[in-house]
Amino acid sequence: MEHDTVIRLRGIRNQFGAQVVHENLDLDVYRGEVLGVVGGSGTGKSVLLRCIAGLRPPQAGSIEIFGHDALNCTEAERRAIDQRMGVMFQDGALFSSLTVRENVEVPMRTVPGLTAAMRRELADLKISMAGLPYIAGDKFPSELSGGMRKRAGLARALALDPEIVFLDEPTAGLDPIGASAFDELINGLSQSMGLTVFLVTHDLDTLHATCGRIAVLAEKRVMYTGTMSDMLDVDHPWVHEYFHGPRARAALDTKERIA
Amino acid sequence: MTEVQPIGDKAQIDSADPDFGLEQHGDTWVLSGELTVRSLGAALPRLMALDGTTLALDLRGLTRFDTAGAWALLHLRDQRQSAGYDVTVHAQTADQKALIARVEQAIPDAPETRTERRSINDVLAAIGQGVVGVGRFLAEILAMLGVFLARLAYLARNPSQFRLTALIYHADQVGWRAVPIVSLMAFLIGVVLAFQGAVQLRQFGAEIFVVDLIAISILRELGILLTAIIVAGRTASSFTAAIGSMKMREEIDAMNTLAIDPATVLFVPRILALLITLPILGMVANVMGLFGGALMSWIELGISPAMFLTRLIEDTSLNHVIVGFVKAPVFAIIIGVVGCHAGMQVGGNAESLGQQTSSAVVRAIFAVILADALFSVFFAMMGI
Numbered sequence: 001m002e003h004d005t006v007i008r009l010r011g012i013r014n015q016f017g018a019q020v021v022h023e024n025l026d027l028d029v030y031r032g033e034v035l036g037v038v039g040g041s042g043t044g045k046s047v048l049l050r051c052i053a054g055l056r057p058p059q060a061g062s063i064e065i066f067g068h069d070a071l072n073c074t075e076a077e078r079r080a081i082d083q084r085m086g087v088m089f090q091d092g093a094l095f096s097s098l099t100v101r102e103n104v105e106v107p108m109r110t111v112p113g114l115t116a117a118m119r120r121e122l123a124d125l126k127i128s129m130a131g132l133p134y135i136a137g138d139k140f141p142s143e144l145s146g147g148m149r150k151r152a153g154l155a156r157a158l159a160l161d162p163e164i165v166f167l168d169e170p171t172a173g174l175d176p177i178g179a180s181a182f183d184e185l186i187n188g189l190s191q192s193m194g195l196t197v198f199l200v201t202h203d204l205d206t207l208h209a210t211c212g213r214i215a216v217l218a219e220k221r222v223m224y225t226g227t228m229s230d231m232l233d234v235d236h237p238w239v240h241e242y243f244h245g246p247r248a249r250a251a252l253d254t255k256e257r258i259a
Numbered sequence: 260m261t262e263v264q265p266i267g268d269k270a271q272i273d274s275a276d277p278d279f280g281l282e283q284h285g286d287t288w289v290l291s292g293e294l295t296v297r298s299l300g301a302a303l304p305r306l307m308a309l310d311g312t313t314l315a316l317d318l319r320g321l322t323r324f325d326t327a328g329a330w331a332l333l334h335l336r337d338q339r340q341s342a343g344y345d346v347t348v349h350a351q352t353a354d355q356k357a358l359i360a361r362v363e364q365a366i367p368d369a370p371e372t373r374t375e376r377r378s379i380n381d382v383l384a385a386i387g388q389g390v391v392g393v394g395r396f397l398a399e400i401l402a403m404l405g406v407f408l409a410r411l412a413y414l415a416r417n418p419s420q421f422r423l424t425a426l427i428y429h430a431d432q433v434g435w436r437a438v439p440i441v442s443l444m445a446f447l448i449g450v451v452l453a454f455q456g457a458v459q460l461r462q463f464g465a466e467i468f469v470v471d472l473i474a475i476s477i478l479r480e481l482g483i484l485l486t487a488i489i490v491a492g493r494t495a496s497s498f499t500a501a502i503g504s505m506k507m508r509e510e511i512d513a514m515n516t517l518a519i520d521p522a523t524v525l526f527v528p529r530i531l532a533l534l535i536t537l538p539i540l541g542m543v544a545n546v547m548g549l550f551g552g553a554l555m556s557w558i559e560l561g562i563s564p565a566m567f568l569t570r571l572i573e574d575t576s577l578n579h580v581i582v583g584f585v586k587a588p589v590f591a592i593i594i595g596v597v598g599c600h601a602g603m604q605v606g607g608n609a610e611s612l613g614q615q616t617s618s619a620v621v622r623a624i625f626a627v628i629l630a631d632a633l634f635s636v637f638f639a640m641m642g643i
Contacts, residue, residue, distance in 0.1 A: 122299075128366065128367040141608070142608050159296075192360075193326060193358060
């Protein structure tokens with residue numbers, strides 16, 4: 001099976017003061033896959049996400065997105081790359097003074113030729129695709145529950161039909177039913193829209209349900225990548241504990257029961 | 260049947276997007292190129308302008324196709340079908356079919372939006388709500404004052420729970436750090452009064468009365484009033500912003516669950532700090548105002564500082580100073596209570612924080628001036 005690499009990280013180093021978070025980190029993300037990024041707290045999963053999304057340049061290394069060098073490019077090139085990516089932040093990061101619909105319309109305003117009526121209809125479509133009821137579009141983020149804010153954040157991330165979406169802990173803080181609905185949503189979107197998903201998560205059920213490939217961050221780099229069954233065979237103590245702990249077994253049982 | 264709403268401007272039909280192509284092959288229109296959110300602005304009007312009672316669309320030439328494109332096709336189909344026409348879409352790949360199916364399933368049924376016209380009743384209702392709102396606001400302010408006094412009394416009986424560090428911190432913030440601006444303001448007011456007074460009084464040869472003019476106006480009114488206005492601008496806004504952002508991030512709720520009383524921890528140190536420092540700031544303003552006035556009288560009228568001082572002590576009743584200082588604690592409480600109250604009104608979003616901050620300043624300044632006017636009437640009736 002040949003892989004079309006959409007994101008290629010080589011030799012990334014991130015550090016805050018004297019504290020090195022990533023050292024010599026390599027990672028490839030292939031087109032159309034759902035890549036789950038796991039790691040203990042403080043291993044820099046979110047830092048890595050921010051780094052690829054262009055919010056925080058790394059101290060060393062190279063980032064290639066869609067075959068373009070994302071670090072040494074003009075601002076216009078970077079914006080072109082950004083338009084092909086969507087980011088869903090942990091708590092949605094919605095603009096609090098805009099309604100959900102206006103939030104989803106914000107990225108659409110950068111597209112020339114779209115009329116207000118088109119933007120509105122497309123925003124309503126994205127809100128519905130993210131699994132929110134129609135009336136949620138008129139509400140302000142502060143009037144929504146945490147789970148709904150996450151969905152609204154996803155709707156905004158999907159506003160321009162990006163090729164890659166970054167999801168930062170999409171199911172954290174959701175009830176199990178809401179979390180599995182979100183997993184299904186991610187699966188459905190990645191299949192029908194051909195999305196590449198970069199998913200930072202701690203949720204083993206989500207990993208089982210959605211991720212075709214898993215990357216484990218440990219010892220300041222991506223230690224292992226592979227499918228779920230590859231991960232179960234890894235000897236590294238942390239990885240073993242992560243994928244064989246009581247919670248992991250419970251998640252595996254659930255999956256087998258469903259299958 | 261819902262009314263067909265045109266989407267897209269006619270003007271855009273001519274400026275066809277080069278990426279999107281539409282060609283007729285027999286009965287079928289073949290779409291080619293890109294039908295995505297980026298080409299939608301140009302593509303949709305062209306699609307909507309297609310003629311014919313039956314339309315067949317073939318997607319075989321599309322290189323890129325996304326949810327916006329699928330929506331455009333479904334939108335066209337729905338509009339034609341509701342007008343009794345027929346549209347068929349021939350998707351070529353499984354991906355296209357899946358995407359169209361997914362979008363079709365997700366298109367929301369928009370409830371009909373009603374545009375309501377404002378009637379006279381709405382206007383009256385809005386006025387009524389405004390009046391009730393003012394009444395409620397005054398009640399809330401009184402409640403806030405009550406809470407402050409109750410907690411103050413409680414702390415007087417339980418001094419161990421009093422947060423001295425917080426009080427000193429806030430006294431530093433609202434008092435000490437306001438000294439430069441208050442001093443400068445008062446000095447300049449003194450200079451202006453002396454200068455203007457000199458011009459007027461010289462006509463009557465009554466230059467010496469400029470001392471009375473400066474002393475009475477500064478000690479009785481301007482020193483404390485202008486200080487209160489500056490403090491209202493500086494401090495009411497900072498109280499609102501600090502308490503409001505804590506409210507926004509649920510820190511106040513956290514305090515409540517931890518059995519920490521927000522009024523004791525947040526309101527008492529702030530209002531008390533104002534209560535202590537505003538009279539001191541007023542005194543600083545009085546001294547600086549008199550200094551500015553004396554300096555200008557010396558330069559402009561040749562009234563020596565010694566003469567100014569003698570005249571000041573002999574002719575100015577102590578009543579003026581007392582009248583000035585009686586107002587200071589009242590102004591302090593007004594500013595503190597209005598600022599803290601506005602902070603507690605902040606809702607969940609950043610916009611309400613800004614709104615409340617600016618309205619706190621406006622209300623505090625207005626209330627200070629109103630209170631000053633009431634004091635003037637009161638003292639005039641009492642003959643002080």
